[in-house]
Amino acid sequence: MDKECCSTHLIDGDGNFNVEGVDHFMKEVKLSECGLSYAVVAIMGPQSSGKSTLMNHLFNTNFREMDAFKGRSQTTKGIWMARCVGMEPCTVVMDLEGTDGRERGEDDTAFEKQSSLFALAVSDIVLINMWCHDIGREQAANKPLLKTVFQVMMRLFSPRKTTLLFVIRDKTRTPLENLEPVLREDIQKIWDSVPKPEAHRETPLSDFFNVEVVALSSFEEKEEQFKEQVASLRQRFHQSIAPGGLAGDRRGVVPASGFSFSAQQIWKVIKENKDLDLPAHKVMVATVRCEEIASEKLSSFTENAEWRELEETVQTQPVRGFGKKLTSIMDACLKEYDYEATFFDEGVRTAKRKNLEDKLLQLVQPAYQSMLGHIRSGALDKFKEAFNNALNEGKGFSAAARDCARHCISQFDEEVEGVHIEQSNWDSSKVREKLSREIEAHTESVQTAKLSELTSTYETKLDEALSAPVEALLDGASNDTWPAIKKLLQREKEKAVSGFSGALTGFEMDNSAKDKMVSKLETHARGIVEAKAKEEAGRVLIRMKDRFTTLFSHDADSMPRVWTGKEDIRGITKTARSASLKLLSIMSAIRLDDDVDNIESLLSLALMDPNAAASSNKSITADPLASSSWEKVPSSRTLLTPVQCKSLWRQFKTETEYTVSQAVSAQDANKRNNNWLPPPWAIVALLILGFNEFMTLLRNPLYLGFIFMVFLLFKALWVQLDVSNEFRLGFLPGILSVSTKFLPTVMNLVRKLAEEGTAAATANPDRNASARSNSSEVTSSGSAHNKSQ
Numbered sequence: 001m002d003k004e005c006c007s008t009h010l011i012d013g014d015g016n017f018n019v020e021g022v023d024h025f026m027k028e029v030k031l032s033e034c035g036l037s038y039a040v041v042a043i044m045g046p047q048s049s050g051k052s053t054l055m056n057h058l059f060n061t062n063f064r065e066m067d068a069f070k071g072r073s074q075t076t077k078g079i080w081m082a083r084c085v086g087m088e089p090c091t092v093v094m095d096l097e098g099t100d101g102r103e104r105g106e107d108d109t110a111f112e113k114q115s116s117l118f119a120l121a122v123s124d125i126v127l128i129n130m131w132c133h134d135i136g137r138e139q140a141a142n143k144p145l146l147k148t149v150f151q152v153m154m155r156l157f158s159p160r161k162t163t164l165l166f167v168i169r170d171k172t173r174t175p176l177e178n179l180e181p182v183l184r185e186d187i188q189k190i191w192d193s194v195p196k197p198e199a200h201r202e203t204p205l206s207d208f209f210n211v212e213v214v215a216l217s218s219f220e221e222k223e224e225q226f227k228e229q230v231a232s233l234r235q236r237f238h239q240s241i242a243p244g245g246l247a248g249d250r251r252g253v254v255p256a257s258g259f260s261f262s263a264q265q266i267w268k269v270i271k272e273n274k275d276l277d278l279p280a281h282k283v284m285v286a287t288v289r290c291e292e293i294a295s296e297k298l299s300s301f302t303e304n305a306e307w308r309e310l311e312e313t314v315q316t317q318p319v320r321g322f323g324k325k326l327t328s329i330m331d332a333c334l335k336e337y338d339y340e341a342t343f344f345d346e347g348v349r350t351a352k353r354k355n356l357e358d359k360l361l362q363l364v365q366p367a368y369q370s371m372l373g374h375i376r377s378g379a380l381d382k383f384k385e386a387f388n389n390a391l392n393e394g395k396g397f398s399a400a401a402r403d404c405a406r407h408c409i410s411q412f413d414e415e416v417e418g419v420h421i422e423q424s425n426w427d428s429s430k431v432r433e434k435l436s437r438e439i440e441a442h443t444e445s446v447q448t449a450k451l452s453e454l455t456s457t458y459e460t461k462l463d464e465a466l467s468a469p470v471e472a473l474l475d476g477a478s479n480d481t482w483p484a485i486k487k488l489l490q491r492e493k494e495k496a497v498s499g500f501s502g503a504l505t506g507f508e509m510d511n512s513a514k515d516k517m518v519s520k521l522e523t524h525a526r527g528i529v530e531a532k533a534k535e536e537a538g539r540v541l542i543r544m545k546d547r548f549t550t551l552f553s554h555d556a557d558s559m560p561r562v563w564t565g566k567e568d569i570r571g572i573t574k575t576a577r578s579a580s581l582k583l584l585s586i587m588s589a590i591r592l593d594d595d596v597d598n599i600e601s602l603l604s605l606a607l608m609d610p611n612a613a614a615s616s617n618k619s620i621t622a623d624p625l626a627s628s629s630w631e632k633v634p635s636s637r638t639l640l641t642p643v644q645c646k647s648l649w650r651q652f653k654t655e656t657e658y659t660v661s662q663a664v665s666a667q668d669a670n671k672r673n674n675n676w677l678p679p680p681w682a683i684v685a686l687l688i689l690g691f692n693e694f695m696t697l698l699r700n701p702l703y704l705g706f707i708f709m710v711f712l713l714f715k716a717l718w719v720q721l722d723v724s725n726e727f728r729l730g731f732l733p734g735i736l737s738v739s740t741k742f743l744p745t746v747m748n749l750v751r752k753l754a755e756e757g758t759a760a761a762t763a764n765p766d767r768n769a770s771a772r773s774n775s776s777e778v779t780s781s782g783s784a785h786n787k788s789q
């Protein structure tokens, strides 16, 4: 029979574990699917004792047997394994290398011990093959083997109870009933002779082994009987793992899927000559296998198309039915794990399941968070929209914010329920809190914007209501200016505050915040007035000059003054100046409170009547305005300091002096123009001294005629030369101009007279003659005049 076709070399003669071969074997016989429903049977015994022959007949395997005609030599090296054909449960059988082999030498028992320990550790039933004639013999071939078995058993920490089935080969006529007690006695003796650790010194053999004995006829001599007996023995292996079955207590059994790894690890530990702790090994195998299964499930989860699609989608948009979908994918994955890991140690299995669940949750958590993020941002957007609409509909600010927030949060809670993954106990409260904070922040920002809009609306209204009127009132500067401004400010302030307070009602602010805002608005109103006053104070000099000019240049009826000479320029100047001083005093300080100051009197005393001021203040200070602050007026209310007032006044006076001097000059000029008669004394002197000439003129009328002609000529020249106009620019330019124009004018005059004369002569010879005489007279008088010039 060819072993190579179905049996597998588990461990070769050099002690190498055939990992690939075992994995292949497991796949071939589908061992992994058996869970705990499988049994392992091993056979050990002296070399060439017919082990392989028995196994092949008992389990329908194909282990290599020695050719009977070639003599007894070693055929089985290492450990072979095969699956028993046609037996339930799945039974894996192992054929071990024979003991006492000549091939390894008498002293080399290391492999024998190792393989025995291995068989005890992984098998439920161990067949001990022995010759019938060895029973009761001191030098029996199986004695060292049994000794080895019991010795290595001590190296198994908390071993499982294994069935040792002694198969007596080549049974004789002696009935089994007689052989068995002898054999058991032999076994007991060997057990007693084996040195035991303290803990097991008194432990009976039955605590470790179920000892069973069976006897078979010789295969070679009584083959038929042998086969019959083997067939009957085979029946005992059916349902061997069922309660009362041939298998031991199976305490250390590992699930079939972990068989390969378990066997590998056990062999490794044995080879390293360490003690085998089977319970710990079982846990270790469970740990490794469960971990393997878990990581397999984890990677198959990551490859899951449904999950991948969901993960990708959730990065950009919310996924409908997220929670249900993910719960079901994860559930399927965990169920697969449960199915595969079901036979492993419960503690390990549960721990690894938890581990897998945690890893799965860890894997899906970012997707869950993204989903929560979508819900949160969606809810926030809805809140913003709803809130905006509510405000546009005119709903009160706080009520709108409250209602919209409540609705938004409840919607969020509803949507979060749909995202819940059943395997998790994740709490969305942090995201909920974040949403609440965002809602609050948005509400606050809208409130701030609305309040600032409201404030600026009322501030603009106040600006409009106060700026221009205050400017006009300050321009009018009188005793009533500040009281009027105060009254105006009070009225507008009350109006604005009442409107503003009404608008603030919807915000449901606490009283202190509301009062603060109202008082800010009031302060703003006052600020407008103060700013306007400051602005006007900056232009006070221009205002003063304007006021001075207006009052100085116009009379009481606002008619422009003509300086005829009768006006009291000094008085007018004083009045105009005092009005300007009034303006200065009004502009010097803000008087919105009830405080009284003495600025006006001080200014008037110091500036209008400096001499009186000097004399009255001699005892106190030299100059009452040599200060940078007013008495009783705080700097916050000061618009112009005393020093500034003084300087402004000086400048004002300098700049208005010209106007006054112009007026004085005009008046003087006017006076001079109106006073053309010489003084009386000159007239008297003229009469006395010119009496003779006057009398001469009276006696000779020709003189009078001549003087009259000279006057006419002079008058004609005066008119022609426009002398009065020429001298307007001054005497010298007048002389120069007249002298250059004199000759052409005379010539022109003569020519005109000549033309006139010619025209007259043509019309009337008599007239012509007289005209000629006239012309000659004019010419002569002109020449005479020129000569006199």
Ligand SMILES: Nc1nc2c(ncn2[C@@H]2O[C@H](COP(=O)(O)OP(=O)(O)OP(=O)(O)O)[C@@H](O)[C@H]2O)c(=O)[nH]1
Pocket (backbone or CB within 6 Å): 046, 047, 048, 049, 050, 051, 052, 053, 054, 064, 065, 066, 067, 068, 069, 073, 074, 075, 076, 097, 098, 099, 169, 170, 217, 218, 219, 220, 221
């Ligand atoms: N006397 C006797 N010989 C047998 C019996 N069964 C098998 N043999 C013979 O014993 C020889 C060895 O048989 P195997 O089955 O190869 O023995 P083994 O124990 O597997 O040998 P190793 O694997 O080398 O240890 C063969 O020649 C068999 O014919 C038996 O019941 N009685």
